[in-house]
Amino acid sequence: MKKRLGLLGFVLALVAIVAITVQAQKTENRLASNAAEQVYVAPGEYDKFYGFFSGGFNGQISVVGLPSGRTLRTIPVFSQWAENGYGYSEETKPMLMTSQGFVPWDDSHHPELSQTDGALDGRWLFINGNNTPRIARIDLKTFETHDIIEIPNAGGNHSSPFTTMNSEYVVAGTRFSVPIPQKDMSIADYKSNFKGTLSFIKVNPDDGDLSIAFQILMPGFDYDLAHCGKGPSHGWCFFTAYNTEEAHSLLEVNASQNDKDFVAAINWKIAEQCVTDGKAETVAANYADNHMDDATGIAVSEMRDSVTLLDPANCEGLAYFLPTPKSPHGVDVDPTGEYIVPGGKLSATLAIHSFSKMLKAIEAKDFTGDSYGIPILNFDNILAGQVEKACLGPLHNEFDTKGFVYTSCFLSSEIIKWNLKNFEVVDRVPTFYSIGHLMIPGGDTMKPYDTFVVALNKITKDRYLPTGPELVQSAQLYDISGDKMQMLSDFPTMGEPHYAQAIPAELVTENQLRIYPLESNQHPYATKKEADVKVEREGSDVHVYMTAIRSHFAPDNIEGVKLGDTVYFHVTNLEQDWDIPHGFATYGMNEANLLIMPGQTLTVKWTPKEVGVFPFYCTDFCSALHQEMQGYIRVSPADSDIALSWNLGQ
């Protein structure tokens, strides 16, 4: 009997366990289905946000629709892009010129959208190149790179290109301090001889053109990230500084000695005044200033030879150091402009600075000392509050409109949500794995959109189907509309997206350019109608004035080119309809194909290596007769007397 009872008890327990498990699964499935609905974009419908993800070591920007996580496009910025010939065509090569010559690659880190009155305005997107210090501006009418300016007197342009609240400036701080000006010296003499610079890049309010307004000469620390003030703190920018030890070797140990490093607070309005008052120096510098000429569609690269350098010793009130635990990475300013929130990556406690207390401390000269003449403020007297035992490895913060801060924690692989009222953590969610930056649409502006937060992770491991030793990066999307963060989806990202920004789609779609009007095309080699096509010889250069339309090139038979000639194909796309590009490539080309937008003229250089007749063709499927869109160019011996000739349909 006891045995039977025991058996009955066992069976009942089993049933109960199964029932509970099934119930739990149902709940989980319901949650999953709810999550799927929130990120699902039905066929033919659009995402609500454009996300711009930096490509990291691919040097580009990925455009990702959110919340779906679908990749919409890659914008080539600092690296050649074979897909459309960026950096290969004669028109775009000047965009990649630097003081070090043609540099067709960089490490792009932080996309930053332009702002008006502290809110996203949908005009431009800026991004930094870290390795050969540069800042680029992308025009959001065309999603094309329009400006690249090189930053002289810098090494590792990392704390960049963060914007002021009306995009008066974007900033560029050096991560790697260097001898300024560069010179041959012993690395062992780093301390007090190497310097950092914080550059303020003026953004022309009309056309977005970039120029270096001034550089501030700083002690040789590593300036890691930045954000500028807003509202009451407009006029200030804040840069994190680690390696205040000024180590030059084994930094992972030697730059982690000090219990507190700094946030550098820079008053750029005072900087402007000091420049006006003649307190800055004009020093020799050699850097490239590249921009796209809208009328011709040809990038122009100009070398500049000087820059305005401002030493804080000559400009009182320009710079202060805010003691900050420990080797801080991010520094972020909340939407009210009052709280300056660093991510002290080697400290488990978050210490938040108060902007208003900072001003009072400056006024009272409440300093605990100075570093190379720059006053160090009293930590306790500028403290707004601390989040104790927040997480491990806090890196970066974004904000919502309700007074919450979302902090990425690299070491503990999580996002924590805490409030600025009592500095208490209210929620935490795991990320997969090792989160770097995080992103809320508008999350670094005065007008965040309380929709979702994206985790940009450094490690992927088992999140997707394996693709050999190398894996793409992983991102996760979490709903933040309720009290608790809820993971909705997980999507792969290209390169290493360090940071991303997102903007409501309508702020961008309303300004989209669909074609380049032929009548506005002022390219010197444009051919605006088929009757005008021609081939001209200038010494050993042969210029082919070519047109493309569905589905033929004019001319498509060319003779009279000789070995030793350099041929320039200037191809004008005569189409005037959206999404009808034509491609162009010819045998043995040492460049990439051209992808020519409607109304645009692009040029590719071709140097034939041998005698023969070589085909060229359209690389972008354009119509039912796309396979017929082809032609031939004949290359004769160098001493041939065959005259140049060309035709179509004869």
Add this chain to the structure above:
Amino acid sequence: MKKIVIGLSFLVTLVIIGIWGFAQDNADLPKGVGPIETLELTELDPALAETGKVTFEQFCSACHKIEERYIGPALLGVTERRAPEWIMNMILNPDVMIQEDDTAYELFAEYLTPMANQHVSEEQARSILEYFRSNDAQ
């Protein structure tokens, strides 16, 4: 007699239908689908036709010739084959025309390259029509 009357009535009916049909000839041509619903043609405007010629050369001549078939059909006589509204709608609204207008669809099936939308203005399309009219008047 009866036969003659019937025969005459038949003839008269034919003639009436013929005259009516002739009168209705142009008006009966399909107008196509697009922004141009009705167009009152006036006397040929040579200056407008000259503007149309320049516009045609820039935006259309890569695919159309006047007297011979090229990528698209030869355009001599087009103003006799098609209503003026149809011609302008085909220039201004080719994507929808190919979908919804039977003749445009048949032309697409024959030539296989779709009529390109060159995004010319209504004013420019009107001048191109005038250029076609001047060709057909000669």
